[in-house]
């Protein structure tokens with residue numbers, strides 16, 4: 001096999017993003033996969049699906065399949081099927097919404113149950129979103145840290161709006177899954193804050209047609225309406 005053929009066969013990792021409705025899961029996935037942010041809330045029905053290729057140290061290219069699961073699916077029939085076999089799980093909450101943090105216990109229990117019989121357990125990360133709204137924070141950072149320590153979770157804080165630490169969030173989970181170490185310079189580079197650009201959902205399709213995303217970014221969006 002030639003080098004280029006080998007390069008094109010990236011490892012694929014399934015990363016599931018879960019948490020309460022409106023905590024920012026779709027925004028996080030969209031910021032990561034398309035470097036865009038929409039101010040308007042549009043509830044995810046069932047799930048959305050994104051693909052993005054990232055690079056890890058050692059010239060390792062990995063394609064992340066990001067499963068953005070609608071917050072209303074908790075307690076539903078399909079949720080454990082969506083989560084089964086995930087390599088990584090992002091447990092997302094909104095730092096300004098205490099209830100979204102409290103409910104993570106239920107989301108986490110569901111993850112453990114869904115993977116009870118799986119051979120490999122997913123890497124799970126606790127993600128506090130909306131850190132641009134620090135002045136409205138209701139979940140203290142020490143509560144977040146305690147939950148991480150008690151459950152051996154990877155601790156992360158992000159803002160889907162500004163882009164703060166979003167790429168790093170996915171990169172850290174992928175690195176952890178593959179047992180790759182990120183050095184300080186790589187972490188600092190991934191932490192960069194991206195200036196927020198507001199996307200109007202109604203014009204989104206047109207905008208993407210005029211300005212197609214970079215070739216490394218591929219989005220496949222499917223609505224599994226039949227499951228909802």
Ligand SMILES: Nc1nc2c(ncn2[C@@H]2O[C@H](COP(=O)(O)OP(=O)(O)OP(=O)(O)O)[C@@H](O)[C@H]2O)c(=O)[nH]1
Pocket residue numbers: 019020021022023024025026027028038039040041042043044045069070071072129130131132133158159160161162
């Ligand atoms: N200020 C701020 N707002 C955010 C951030 N992330 C998301 N939002 C806003 O929060 C609202 C909900 O975001 P979504 O990404 O749709 O939330 P979700 O978790 O996917 O919601 P469901 O589809 O119901 O599961 C939207 O109005 C977003 O613009 C953030 O980092 N900062």
